[in-house]
Amino acid sequence: MNDTSGHALGFDAGALASAAIASQPAYAPGEQPSDGGWLKLNTNENPFPPAPAVVEAVRRELGETGASLRLYPSPGSNALREAAARFHGLTPGNVLAGNGSDDVLNLLVRAFSDSSKPCGMLDPSYSLYTVLAGLNGARMMAVPVDIEGRFDADAVSGCGANLFFLTNPNAPLGVAIPQETVRAIAARFPGILVVDEAYAPFSGADAVPLLREFPNVVITRTFSKAYSLAGLRVGYALGAPEVIALLDRVRDSYNLDRLAQAAGAAALGARDYYAGVIEAIRLARDQTTDRLRASGWRVLPSQANFILAAPPPPATAAGVFAALKSRKILVRHFPRHPVTAPFLRISIGSPEEMRRFATAALEAAAI
C-alpha cells in the first residue's frame, strides 16, 4: 500500500542505509541554472572554449557515425596517462586518471581512510572532502586557516590524520601556500599528503618536484578549471607507483569515457593555447581586483581563477549576492563559515563579463 507521496507505507529507506550514508548531508554544488541569460561566476568554470585541437580530438574519437562508442574505452586511460606523464616528466605508473578530480579524491578517501584512519583538511577549504570522509565513515580533522591563508604547519603534521588534503592554491581563499611549507609538511606528515592543485595552472604552485623525494605525496589536477573541460569530467592523480596501484584497485574499471580520455590527452598538448587563456584570466582577475579595491572592497590576493571579495559596509555579502542574482549574475556566498561569511567568491570570466559584473556589484554595494 502507498501513501500520497507514492512511498510504500512503513518503508524507510534511510533506516536500511549504511549509518555513514544515512547521517551524511549531501555536498552542495554551485547552482547550474537551466534557463539562459545568466552570467555564471559561481563554479570557477573557464569563460573560454577548449583548444581547437581538443575539439578536433573529440570529433575524431566520435567519427562520422559514432561507431567507436559501441566499444568500451581504454580501462586504464592509457593515452591520457602517457600524456600526463610526459607533461610532468614522470612515468605512466605515476599517473591515475579520474572522472574529474572529484573521482580521484573519492578514491583516495576510500583507499586511505576508515573509521580508525581519519582524514584532515584546512578549514575552510574544499567542502567536498568532508562529505567524502563522512560517506566513508572517517572522521575529519580540521586545521584552521585564517583569512590571509595562514595556518600552523605543525598542526597539519601532528593532526593525527591518515590522509590530509592540502589545497594549493587554497579554495575558496585563493591564497597560495609557499613551496617550502608544502615541503616541510610532506617531510613530517606520516600519512598520505594530497596536494589538491586544481588551481595550480593559475599560480606558480607545483608539487611535482616533491614526488621524487616523498612517496607519501599525491598531487591531484583537474581539466575543469584551466582547460575548459568541466563538462567532460577529467582529472588525474600523480604519485608513487605503489600508491597509484592501490588507487587503481579501487576505481571503476572504465572510469573515464572515450571522449574524456581523448580530450584530456589533447589538452595537455595545447600548451600555447592554454598559456594564452590563463594569462587572459589572470589579467581580468587583477583588473577586477583593482576596480573593486578602488571602491572600498576588501579583495584577497588571489593566485586562482576566482577572487574572494567583501563589499564595504554597510553593504553585506548577502545583500550584494541577492542584488546580483536579481540581475541574473550568479556568484557564490558561503555564509555558514565565519571566515568566508563577509565575502563573495567570484569566478573570473572574460574581460567583458567582468566589466558587467563589476558595474553591477559596485552599484549593488552603493545602495
Ligand SMILES: *Cc1c(COP(=O)(O)O)cnc(C)c1O
Ligand atoms: C573544482 C575543484 C575540484 C574538482 O574538479 P573536478 O575535476 O571538476 O572534479 C577539486 N578540488 C578543488 C579544490 C576544486 O576547486
